[in-house]
Amino acid sequence: MKHVSILIPKGHTSVVNIEGTHQIFNDVNSILKNMERPPLFKVQLVGISKETSQRNGLFKIDADVLIGDVKKTDLIIIPAIHGDPKTMMENNAAFIPWIVKQYNAGAEVASLCIASFFLAATGLLNGKQCATHWAAANDFRNTFPEVTLVDDKIMTEEDGIYTSGGAYSFTNLLVYIIEKYAGRDVAVMIAKMFMIDIDRISQSPFIIFQGQKTHDDEPIKQAQEYIENNFEEKITVDQLASMFALGRRNMERRFKKATANTVTEYIQRVKIEVAKKNLEKSRKNVNEVMYEVGYSDTKAFRTVFKRITGLSPVEYRTKYNRESAIA
Known part of the structure; x- marks a missing residue:
């Protein structure tokens, strides 16, 4: 039997992550019982205090056991922890040596959504791939440059460490582990019971590109703003370098460092973000949208659009345009 430890951190934690994981793993045991197979999981809520208040007292979660009582576990689940990162780390520092010790003893570890920040603080993600909520991607890269963030992925697995993308995509990771x-x-039975898209692997269709302006490189910020305000034009790296009195190589190096995108990637993502909004809200066809964001080659537009969103322009409009959805 696999021992599953769902952590109950102090502070503002995702109650959905905790309760959802608890229910899904226990329902696996129910399914196995109906199949006349033995139960597979022993699921426990593991805390650093017996009673933990959540969401400013709106909820209270009682741990089944404290970390000192768990000598060995097989799978550790870390739910998303919100709020000030420094306070979050201080309140839950006691978990870190316990997680590292259990991992070194053979346990697997899974972080859900932005729990990747807490998992990364253990050092166990160094040199490994990691997923997190797409909205936290830039902050994660800046905080943990030694971790390889793949912000388009809905989950990762490497050396017994799992991470999931944003919000409710944690259910996809749970089904994968199951x-x-x-x-x-x-796994198929659980996916059907909870109506989870079992083989979804990307969170790209949900990403809203907002740029990365939490840096102090003023010429690069101005270049970003120029791109965003002139997305319908054909903008080149040489043009931007000349505008801001930078050499091409220096421009590319500083842009990548500041934004985590090359200049070309940034231009493409700005154009595609505008295209996405038009496909969501207007009645324009794909070609009209394509021309408005500065593309004239249909194949090139569709290729870039699918690489960034994971969907073709037509698939995206069908998924997110209200009139298409109703039709």
Whole structure:
């Protein structure tokens, strides 16, 4: 039997992550019972105090056991922890050596959504790939440059460490882990019971590109603003370098350092973000939208659009345009 430890951190934690994980793993046992198979998971809520207040007292969660009582576990689940990062780390510092010790003893570890920040603070993610909520991607890169963030992925697995993307995508990671432990048939049953898209692997369709302006490189900020205000034009790296009195190589180096995107990637993402909004809200066809954001080559536009969003322009409009959805 696999021992699953769902952590109950102090502070503003995702109650949905905690309760959802608890319910799904216990329902696996119910499914196995109906299949006349033995239960697979022993699920416990593990805390650093017996009673933990959540969301400013709106909820209270009682831990089944404290970390000192768990000598060995097989899977640690870290739910998303919100609020001031420094306070979050101070309140929950006691978990870190326990997580590291359990991992070194053979336990697997999974972070859900922005719990990747807490997991990264253990050092266990150094040199590994990691997913997190797309909205926190820039902050994560700045805070943990030694971790390889893949902000388009809905989940990652490497050396017994799992991470999931934003919000409710944690259910996709749970189904993935269940398939690994209990088999495809049980994973499919859980996916059907909870109506989870079992093989979804990307959070790209949900990303809203907002740029990255929490840096102090003023010429690069001005270049970003120029790109955003002139998205319909054909903008080149040489043009921007000349406008802001920078050499091309220096421009590219500073832009990548400040924004985590190359100049070309940034231009493409700005154009595609405008295209996405037009496809969501207007009645314009794909070609009209394409021309308005400065593309004249249909194949190039569709290729870039799908690489960034994971969907073709037509698929995206069908998914998010209200009139298309109703039709």
